[in-house]
Amino acid sequence: MRAASHPDAAGPHAAVATCPRPLPEIILLPGLDGTGIAFRSLREALPEFQSRIVDYPREGSGYPRLLEQVRARLPIENPYLLVGESYAGPLVVSIAAARPANLLGIVLCATFLSCPRPLLGSLRSLLRVLPARRLPARWLAPLLLGKYATPQHCALIDETLAAASPRAMLRRLHDVASVDVTAEARRVEVPALYLRASGDRLVPRPAGERIRATMAGVEVVEVPAPHLLLQARADLAALRIRGFAHRLAGR
Numbered sequence: 001m002r003a004a005s006h007p008d009a010a011g012p013h014a015a016v017a018t019c020p021r022p023l024p025e026i027i028l029l030p031g032l033d034g035t036g037i038a039f040r041s042l043r044e045a046l047p048e049f050q051s052r053i054v055d056y057p058r059e060g061s062g063y064p065r066l067l068e069q070v071r072a073r074l075p076i077e078n079p080y081l082l083v084g085e086s087y088a089g090p091l092v093v094s095i096a097a098a099r100p101a102n103l104l105g106i107v108l109c110a111t112f113l114s115c116p117r118p119l120l121g122s123l124r125s126l127l128r129v130l131p132a133r134r135l136p137a138r139w140l141a142p143l144l145l146g147k148y149a150t151p152q153h154c155a156l157i158d159e160t161l162a163a164a165s166p167r168a169m170l171r172r173l174h175d176v177a178s179v180d181v182t183a184e185a186r187r188v189e190v191p192a193l194y195l196r197a198s199g200d201r202l203v204p205r206p207a208g209e210r211i212r213a214t215m216a217g218v219e220v221v222e223v224p225a226p227h228l229l230l231q232a233r234a235d236l237a238a239l240r241i242r243g244f245a246h247r248l249a250g251r
Helices: 037-044 063-071 086-097 118-122 124-129 137-144 151-163 166-178 205-214 234-248
Strands: 025-029 051-053 080-085 103-109 192-197 219-223
Touching (some): 025 037, 025 086, 037 051, 063 086, 080 086, 086 103, 086 166, 137 151, 192 234
Parallel strands (some): 025 051, 025 080, 192 219
């Protein structure tokens, strides 16, 4: 009969099981509206995570100034995952390139490194003088939601636009026409996930391919969704973000 093994029989060099790290806090950076109101469904789909929205000042600071303001509100001691939607992509890339402490990874969603539409770039001067007006949701829904334009999602657009500053949104649109963070993207070392919306009518496929070609090791996942991926398909987005965060935490 075999003798029962002693708990210490494996000796001092036995492998020690490693405990998974706590789940990171999810820091959400909103798109052009700057409010974060539209993150409601995504946060509800990730109940096990502590999450926080970093909204933007209503005066519509340009990318350089906004970058400073966002950095000042990031966690200092706790590990976190940075999620940037559309307009926020260049902010997330610039923050990650500076290698802040406790940043475990980044998620880029329906976004870009430089102006995603040549026509928009050619209109930079015009964007400076256009009157700032609030557009009705029914005008924007086809571009932002496509076939996912349910009454609930249209109501969400209305709520978001009502809280946003039209002047600030116009200023941010000018930022998009001028931005280029390609150099910063090459310096990103933390793990990165890019969620590309297959039905995106604002940010075309080449914008995602440029991210794939520029950022070493970025994981690109295509999601059947419109530009407002995190709203129209919050369930699928949460599934991907959850898996990514769990891998970062060693779970």
